[in-house]
Amino acid sequence: xxxxxxxxxxxxxxxxxxxxxxxxxxxxxxxxxxxxxxxxxxxxxxxxxxxxxxxxxxxxxxxxxxxxxxxxxxxxxxxxxxxxxxxxxxxxxxxxxxxxxxxxxxxxxxxxxxxxxxxxxxxxx
Amino acid sequence: xxxxxxxxxxxxxxxxxxxxxxxxxxxxxxxxxxxxxxxxxxxxxxxxxxxxxxxxxxxxxxxxxxxxxxxxxxxxxxxxxxxxxxxxxxxxxxxxxxxxxxxxxxxxxxxxxxxxxxxxxxxxxxxxxxxxxxxxxxxxxxxxxxxxxxxxxxxxxxxxxxxxxxxxxxxxxxxxxxxxxxxxxxxxxxxxxxxxxxxxxxxxxxxxxxxxxxxxxxxxxxxxxxxxxxxxxxxxxxxxxxxxxxxxxxxxxxxxxxxxxxxxxxxxxxxxxxxxxxxxxxxxxxxxxxxxxxxxxxxxxxxxxxxxxxxxxxxxxxxxxxxxx
Numbered sequence: 001x002x003x004x005x006x007x008x009x010x011x012x013x014x015x016x017x018x019x020x021x022x023x024x025x026x027x028x029x030x031x032x033x034x035x036x037x038x039x040x041x042x043x044x045x046x047x048x049x050x051x052x053x054x055x056x057x058x059x060x061x062x063x064x065x066x067x068x069x070x071x072x073x074x075x076x077x078x079x080x081x082x083x084x085x086x087x088x089x090x091x092x093x094x095x096x097x098x099x100x101x102x103x104x105x106x107x108x109x110x111x112x113x114x115x116x117x118x119x120x121x122x123x124x125x
Numbered sequence: 126x127x128x129x130x131x132x133x134x135x136x137x138x139x140x141x142x143x144x145x146x147x148x149x150x151x152x153x154x155x156x157x158x159x160x161x162x163x164x165x166x167x168x169x170x171x172x173x174x175x176x177x178x179x180x181x182x183x184x185x186x187x188x189x190x191x192x193x194x195x196x197x198x199x200x201x202x203x204x205x206x207x208x209x210x211x212x213x214x215x216x217x218x219x220x221x222x223x224x225x226x227x228x229x230x231x232x233x234x235x236x237x238x239x240x241x242x243x244x245x246x247x248x249x250x251x252x253x254x255x256x257x258x259x260x261x262x263x264x265x266x267x268x269x270x271x272x273x274x275x276x277x278x279x280x281x282x283x284x285x286x287x288x289x290x291x292x293x294x295x296x297x298x299x300x301x302x303x304x305x306x307x308x309x310x311x312x313x314x315x316x317x318x319x320x321x322x323x324x325x326x327x328x329x330x331x332x333x334x335x336x337x338x339x340x341x342x343x344x345x346x347x348x349x350x351x352x353x354x355x356x357x358x359x360x361x362x363x364x365x366x367x368x369x370x371x372x373x374x375x376x377x378x379x380x381x382x383x384x385x386x387x388x389x390x391x392x393x394x395x396x397x398x399x400x401x402x403x404x405x406x407x408x409x410x411x412x413x414x415x416x417x418x419x420x421x422x423x424x425x426x427x428x429x430x431x432x433x434x435x436x437x438x439x440x441x442x443x444x445x446x447x448x449x450x
Contacts, residue, residue: 028442060218061198108198110220111275113438 029055029109032087036121045096045123049075055109056086062107064091069100098125133436136193141432143186144270144292145425149179149303150235151267151296154242154260156304160330163248165323167311171304172243180236183266187232190273191215191225224272231269234262267292274435275353284352291345298338299379299424305331306417313410324410325394332387339380346376355441363440372430379423382416390416 035050036042049066059081066075075091082088089107099122106116153175161168195215196206205211216222239262242255271288305327312324350369360366390413 028438030442058198058219058221060214061200106200108219112194112198112219112221112273114197114200 028111028113028115029053029057029087029107030115031105031117031119034103034119038119038121040121041124042121043124046093046121048090048092049103050088050090051103051105052085053087053089053107053109055111057081057089058108058110058112059089061114062089062105064089064103064105066091066093067102067104074101096123098123132193132196133433136190136197137433137436138429139186139189139193139432140274140435141428143183143190144431145300145428146179146183146186147263147267147270148292148296148300150176150183150239151260151263151293152300153179153304154239154256154263155297156301157243157256158260159334160301160305160327161308165308165327167308169243169247171307171311173240175304175307176239176243180239184232184236187225187228194221221273224269228266228269231262231266235259235266238262264293264296267296275439284349287345287348291342291349294338294341294345298335298342299420299427301331301334301338302417302421302424306414306421309410309414309417313414321394321410325391328386328391328394328413332383332391335383336387339383342376346373353439353441355444359440359444363443365434365437365440365443368430368433368437369440372427372434375423375427375430379420379427382420382423386413386416 030053032052032054036046049064051064063079065073068074074096075093079089079091082090100120102118102120104118106114108114153172157172192207195212196203198215198219199206199211201211216225238255238259242252242259245252245255268289270292271285308327309324312320312327354360354366354369360370390409393409
């Protein structure tokens, strides 16, 4: 094993070790992935929109809304957090015709920070 | 949230004031158990005064903090966000609300135990027991703050524990400098022959705990900050990194002042005899008081920086977000 030959080398080693142990994580909730996928073109109408976030979310202040091309909210307004996965938010949809839909989300992570965003998906004719 | 609007500034100040007051209440009990001596006749008065200031401020700032979170969580204008329905929703249905519930109970414990403990006769068994209890309850109130900020993040228990430890140590130093400065001022004003030796002994005890605290604060500070910063370049290119750099710079200025106290002023203070009333010890004591005063002012600046850091998007996420855009 190579020895640490100088105090400077030892300090660098210690710093590198501390930083490696510390790791990297995140505080705000961002979209990890979604179903339908962001920007997806799909053949069959989905029964719901699911978004997995990078952090646990507060369901009381988190929501997903889905709009059609005319800007009408078409989801069933039953947005809920998954019972088992606290990072997953779901809203159910009625039977949708072909077209492009916009998904808007606003969530509050458990450390109280809020984030928001949107994406679209298209159901092919 | 990456712009410094009025709401952010208010929230950051509230966080700083709440953290500072909770830390001060804990510092009083740490000082009572580990630094002050039962025969320090000035200490009970100072402790009482500090608690009478810290506990009401902690209550008020805690309530304002909750209100600020209710506004930001709901995304509603303040007038609508402060409706009873929204406030109860935050209190009952969010993890932050549950945390504040627990903290309200802890606060109640502090508010009941603290004044009784300090009012009892110094050195009595009851006083010692309640003072330990006061230290434990106040320390719990301080440690619980880790759940209210970026300590939650990453769902890592070790990060949370490290954040709690960082908070607890900062109650010892630099917040503990406030009771020290007040006791030092009282000693100086004394007519007793023993005042120099009392001041020296007090300073020696404070130096010992401060030295250990600074080492632990540095270690826990690095462990806490790195996951939120992610790279050295982010220290300079993001607002979070810049505020953190400012905090580190102030922290090292405080260490430099503490170093002067430890390495230069303390050895020059009279500690062998009780009757040295020459101009040198007076000058040294004035200098020491000035340095400690400067450290306290810098400590307040650190607290404000910490309040702001809790509001800003961590550097690592800021870069991630811009990368996605």
